[in-house]
Amino acid sequence: MVAGKRAVLEAVRAGDAVEVLLAKGARQGSAMRDVVEAARAGHVRTREVDRHDLDVLAEDHRGVAARVREARAPLGERDLSTFSWAEDAIVVVLDGVEDPQNLGAAARSAEAAGAAMVITRTHRSAPVTDAAIRASAGALSHLPQARVANLTRAIGRLHDEGFTVVGLDERAEATIYERACPPGRVAVVLGGEGSGISRLVREHCDLLVSLPMRGKVESLNAAAALAAVLYAYVLASRGSESHDA
Numbered sequence: 001m002v003a004g005k006r007a008v009l010e011a012v013r014a015g016d017a018v019e020v021l022l023a024k025g026a027r028q029g030s031a032m033r034d035v036v037e038a039a040r041a042g043h044v045r046t047r048e049v050d051r052h053d054l055d056v057l058a059e060d061h062r063g064v065a066a067r068v069r070e071a072r073a074p075l076g077e078r079d080l081s082t083f084s085w086a087e088d089a090i091v092v093v094l095d096g097v098e099d100p101q102n103l104g105a106a107a108r109s110a111e112a113a114g115a116a117m118v119i120t121r122t123h124r125s126a127p128v129t130d131a132a133i134r135a136s137a138g139a140l141s142h143l144p145q146a147r148v149a150n151l152t153r154a155i156g157r158l159h160d161e162g163f164t165v166v167g168l169d170e171r172a173e174a175t176i177y178e179r180a181c182p183p184g185r186v187a188v189v190l191g192g193e194g195s196g197i198s199r200l201v202r203e204h205c206d207l208l209v210s211l212p213m214r215g216k217v218e219s220l221n222a223a224a225a226l227a228a229v230l231y232a233y234v235l236a237s238r239g240s241e242s243h244d245a
Contacts, residue, residue: 002141003065004059005031010036010138011123017066020044023051028209029051031095035064060134074128080157084145089116089185090234093165095151095201096192097222100126104135105223106190113230119146119154119187155187155204163187167197167205168229170219175183175212176229181237182206188229193222209233 002011011017012035020039022032039046044066051063059064075083092110097103103126110118125147126132133140148154153242154166164182167189191197202208211220211228220228 001058001130002068002138003072003130004134005035005062005064006137007134007141008064008066009035009038009134011066011068012042012044012121013140014121014141015042016068016141017044018069019067020046021057021065021067022046022048022056022063023054024027024048026067032064033109046218050102054074058130065096074093075144076241077148077150077154077157078100079146080119080148080154081160082162083117083161085116085161085185085245087158087184088238089163090114090230091117091119091163091185093119093151093158093189093201093228094125094192094222094228095189095197096121096195097190098124098126098192098222100128100129100132102126102222104132104137104140105221106171107132107136107143108125109141109143109223110229111136111143111226115142115143115230115236117146121150121151122147122149129217137173146227149199152200152204155189155201158185158187161185165189165205165209166229167202167208168210168225169197169202169208171196172208172210174204174207174209176209177212179207181233188226188234190222190226190229 163185167186
């Protein structure tokens with residue numbers, strides 16, 4: 001099950017939804033109408049059910065949920081060498097992000113910025129759950145994900161494919177304003193909140209940058225930091241080539 005208006009809408013658009021369930025008497029706002037219209041256009045069955053029944057099937061559904069096909073198997077390490085990368089592809093590598101909501105929020109930032117893929121670890125890393133999909137506002141329905149046992153090996157494959165690997169590290173000597181973003185294919189590595197990037201992964205990055213913190217707080221959460229780097233550093237360096245919001 002996928003729950004919530006935005007997550008359901010994106011599941012329908014991605015072709016993953018097989019049935020949309022609407023709570024009887026659910027407020028028919030513009031977001032709900034978008035869901036119904038997308039389901040009709042995609043020939044996805046819609047059905048009204050009692051709200052209590054929907055409560056049993058899905059948490060925090062806000063009046064709508066969808067039955068979806070079995071989740072697509074994530075890509076593996078070898079797929080990084082055969083994937084069809086654009087010349088200016090962006091990849092997001094998450095090193096130890098264990099909270100599904102943080103995974104979802106980071107995926108939302110990555111997909112919005114046009115990332116081609118998000119890469120996570122198979123161990124000590126959040127899987128794609130309903131909570132992650134909700135937090136991603138449906139972005140995980142569109143964004144390819146690779147889960148790998150060894151991030152340093154995966155980074156090596158990205159190097160082989162022409163990627164420059166940039167680590168976001170609060171201990172970096174240069175900020176995103178002091179070190180230019182490299183051209184071409186770029187992989188942005190983000191560590192878990194608190195622990196940051198692991199030592200071995202840090203050593204395999206081509207360069208490390210930090211976000212300048214000008215307020216009183218010491219850091220941003222993972223998804224906010226990722227969004228800042230993708231937009232203010234990677235996409236900003238590409239000027240008119242970036243897509244408008």
